[in-house]
Amino acid sequence: MWKTILRRILIMIPQILLLSVIVFFLAKLMPGDPFSGQITPQMDPKQIDSLRRQLGLDDPLWTQYFRWIGNLFHGDLGMSYAYKRPVISLIAERASNTIWLSLFAVILTYLIGVPLGVLAGRFKGTRLDSGISLYAYSVMAIPSFVFYLIALLIFGYQLKWFPTTGSVALDASGGVGYIMSRLYHMVLPAILQAFLGTTGIILYLRSGIIDNSIEDYVRTARAKGVPEKVIFNKHILRNSLLPIAAFMGNTITGLISGSLFVESVFSYPGMGKLAVDAMTTRDYATMTSLTLLFGFLTLLGNLLSDIIMSIVDPRIRVE
Amino acid sequence: MDKPENQLLDIQHLHTAFRVGDDFYDAVEDVNLTLNRDEILAIVGESGSGKSTLATSVIGLHNLQNTKITGDILYNDLNLVGLNETLYNRIRGNDIGMIFQDPLAALNPLMRIGEQIGETLLYHTKLNKEERDHRVLELLGQVGIPNPVRVFKQYPHELSGGMRQRVVIAIAIACKPPILIADEPTTALDVTIQAQILDLLENIQQETHSGIILITHDLGVVAETADRVAVMYAGQIVEQGTVQAIFEHPLHPYTRSLLRSMPQADNDSDDLYVIEGTVPDLKHMQTDDCRFAARIPWIPASAHEAHPTMHEVEPGHFVRCTCYKTFHFNDEAEA
Ligand SMILES: Nc1ncnc2c1ncn2[C@@H]1O[C@H](COP(=O)(O)OP(=O)(O)O)[C@@H](O)[C@H]1O
Numbered sequence: 001m002w003k004t005i006l007r008r009i010l011i012m013i014p015q016i017l018l019l020s021v022i023v024f025f026l027a028k029l030m031p032g033d034p035f036s037g038q039i040t041p042q043m044d045p046k047q048i049d050s051l052r053r054q055l056g057l058d059d060p061l062w063t064q065y066f067r068w069i070g071n072l073f074h075g076d077l078g079m080s081y082a083y084k085r086p087v088i089s090l091i092a093e094r095a096s097n098t099i100w101l102s103l104f105a106v107i108l109t110y111l112i113g114v115p116l117g118v119l120a121g122r123f124k125g126t127r128l129d130s131g132i133s134l135y136a137y138s139v140m141a142i143p144s145f146v147f148y149l150i151a152l153l154i155f156g157y158q159l160k161w162f163p164t165t166g167s168v169a170l171d172a173s174g175g176v177g178y179i180m181s182r183l184y185h186m187v188l189p190a191i192l193q194a195f196l197g198t199t200g201i202i203l204y205l206r207s208g209i210i211d212n213s214i215e216d217y218v219r220t221a222r223a224k225g226v227p228e229k230v231i232f233n234k235h236i237l238r239n240s241l242l243p244i245a246a247f248m249g250n251t252i253t254g255l256i257s258g259s260l261f262v263e264s265v266f267s268y269p270g271m272g273k274l275a276v277d278a279m280t281t282r283d284y285a286t287m288t289s290l291t292l293l294f295g296f297l298t299l300l301g302n303l304l305s306d307i308i309m310s311i312v313d314p315r316i317r318v319e
Numbered sequence: 320m321d322k323p324e325n326q327l328l329d330i331q332h333l334h335t336a337f338r339v340g341d342d343f344y345d346a347v348e349d350v351n352l353t354l355n356r357d358e359i360l361a362i363v364g365e366s367g368s369g370k371s372t373l374a375t376s377v378i379g380l381h382n383l384q385n386t387k388i389t390g391d392i393l394y395n396d397l398n399l400v401g402l403n404e405t406l407y408n409r410i411r412g413n414d415i416g417m418i419f420q421d422p423l424a425a426l427n428p429l430m431r432i433g434e435q436i437g438e439t440l441l442y443h444t445k446l447n448k449e450e451r452d453h454r455v456l457e458l459l460g461q462v463g464i465p466n467p468v469r470v471f472k473q474y475p476h477e478l479s480g481g482m483r484q485r486v487v488i489a490i491a492i493a494c495k496p497p498i499l500i501a502d503e504p505t506t507a508l509d510v511t512i513q514a515q516i517l518d519l520l521e522n523i524q525q526e527t528h529s530g531i532i533l534i535t536h537d538l539g540v541v542a543e544t545a546d547r548v549a550v551m552y553a554g555q556i557v558e559q560g561t562v563q564a565i566f567e568h569p570l571h572p573y574t575r576s577l578l579r580s581m582p583q584a585d586n587d588s589d590d591l592y593v594i595e596g597t598v599p600d601l602k603h604m605q606t607d608d609c610r611f612a613a614r615i616p617w618i619p620a621s622a623h624e625a626h627p628t629m630h631e632v633e634p635g636h637f638v639r640c641t642c643y644k645t646f647h648f649n650d651e652a653e654a
């Protein structure tokens with residue numbers, strides 16, 4: 001198994017390289033460069049040219065690319081022109097907000113999704129199943145930002161049950177009060193993200209249970225005289241749950257892209273909001289860094305899925 | 320009614336009907352059959368004849384929401400038709416073991432071999448974990464698996480097809496059931512492995528004195544292993560008798576056609592006899608007339624009985640319909 005995992009990690013290296021090339025050249029294709037943000041109308045064009053040259057922006061693209069990569073390795077992601085601060089410190093500041101929110105959301109996703117998926121699959125064709133499937137398909141059909149906006153309007157502005165902005169109350173004191181305040185700010189966005197995340201788990205688990213139920217090995221278990229309840233728990237459910245564990249990686253990937261919407265709707269100061277802000281203000285260095293980071297995390301999510309899968313499924317373990 | 324000493328199963332007027340849309344159609348129609356201790360009873364017929372449906376009716380694997388079973392399946396004064404699930408679970412695996420066609424699909428891909436065999440013991444014996452494991456190793460040896468200790472911990476995909484089928488057999492015989500049902504146990508296997516598996520089944524039958532229902536569409540298998548044969552066509556038994564009777568004096572046109580379409584060792588020509596047409600599907604096989612008539616159109620309708628019944632032509636040798644009396648192949652002169 002270790003061999004499989006190691007090989008899988010090695011495969012990631014070219015993937016990351018490719019990702020960095022794509023991000024770099026996409027950034028180059030966009031109007032503006034890291035420098036354009038600093039230009040003011042008062043500057044004289046000659047001065048601009050010489051500054052450009054000094055920053056190396058006239059060098060061949062490949063030279064620029066390797067310099068960029070070199071800087072990345074030294075933890076230098078460039079300067080945010082919008083904040084006039086190193087991008088690395090901006091990200092560091094907001095990372096924990098996103099990480100905690102995502103963790104909270106993952107846990108909720110599984111807590112809600114697994115029982116619903118099991119019920120739908122176990123009682124296939126009943127009203128319970130129709131209800132759960134209807135829920136899953138309709139949530140899937142709603143664009144996520146519409147979902148977030150409506151929830152924000154109802155639970156935030158109308159009912160005032162949850163805060164509508166920020167990650168912590170400004171007057172929150174240290175200790176327990178501070179933690180409670182942060183949790184309080186996370187609850188609604190996390191629940192909403194979880195609701196969106198559950199749909200995949202519910203439908204996947206439901207169809208897994210239904211498909212496994214008609215497999216030959218279930219018939220073999222019946223022919224052994226194993227009680228139906230045990231057959232469901234020990235054979236059908238177990239075999240359907242294992243791939244769901246691997247779904248964790250995909251859930252994380254989904255949360256990353258989801259954080260863009262949820263954080264900007266709730267003005268939650270995490271990496272997703274930072275990315276959206278950077279897009280609207282053309283904050284070049286911040287945008288490329290975050291795109292790279294999100295891409296990297298997506299690859300990491302896939303890696304995680306594969307590793308979990310190779311742990312739970314013996315068929316993948318052997319070469 | 321007196322029951323012969325060594326009789327294991329007595330199937331009477333068995334009908335198994337499947338729901339198609341809103342209606343039920345018989346896939347097994349009025350089957351009467353017995354199984355004795357110490358014998359291999361073969362059930363032969365083309366695919367779609369209802370052999371598997373009959374087998375799964377005996378071990379009770381049908382989903383009763385879509386399946387209607389009537390008639391009697393008598394086992395030790397117990398009627399298995401309509402038996403409640405709890406009681407049936409005591410019978411399945413313990414009194415009746417079943418061996419399936421596709422040994423890879425029949426095993427749980429995520430469960431170790433040892434656990435899968437041990438599961439039969441778990442529900443029918445009072446053995447503790449250690450004793451069960453011991454018995455599983457013994458079983459693995461008994462079905463001819465070379466390295467039981469190793470295979471115990473392996474998963475199905477790590478074994479070859481033949482080894483997997485041996486595992487499926489070990490599962491079926493774990494509790495030494497008096498009745499074994501093997502549904503095309505060699506169809507999914509390489510030709511070279513087929514003979515080994517059949518030998519194994521024969522050995523098990525001799526050691527345990529069990530009765531085996533061996534389902535196959537391969538008459539070669541029947542000739543080699545069976546004691547008695549029931550030929551099934553379109554849900555009905557059309558001929559039944561000892562192996563000698565069936566192979567030496569086949570009567571029913573279907574039996575004769577099957578035999579004629581059998582590849583002969585001494586005849587390596589390619590032009591095997593082919594029975595025209597196919598087995599009708601469930602909806603279209605429902606008729607009171609001779610169901611095989613459509614596939615021997617050169618035989619006049621008058622040769623068939625109006626409502627064919629089984630005739631005992633000699634003790635223990637039964638044939639359905641009267642068409643056997645005047646039947647001739649298309650390329651033969653009329654009798
Ligand atoms: N679960 C089912 N529902 C409806 N029809 C079925 C079902 N199982 C089998 N059949 C039909 O019953 C007939 C007999 O099938 P089967 O018992 O599998 O035949 P065999 O094992 O001889 O090939 C076929 O026409 C088949 O299509």
Ligand SMILES: [Mg+2]
Nearest residue numbers: 370371372502
């Ligand atoms: Mg079959």
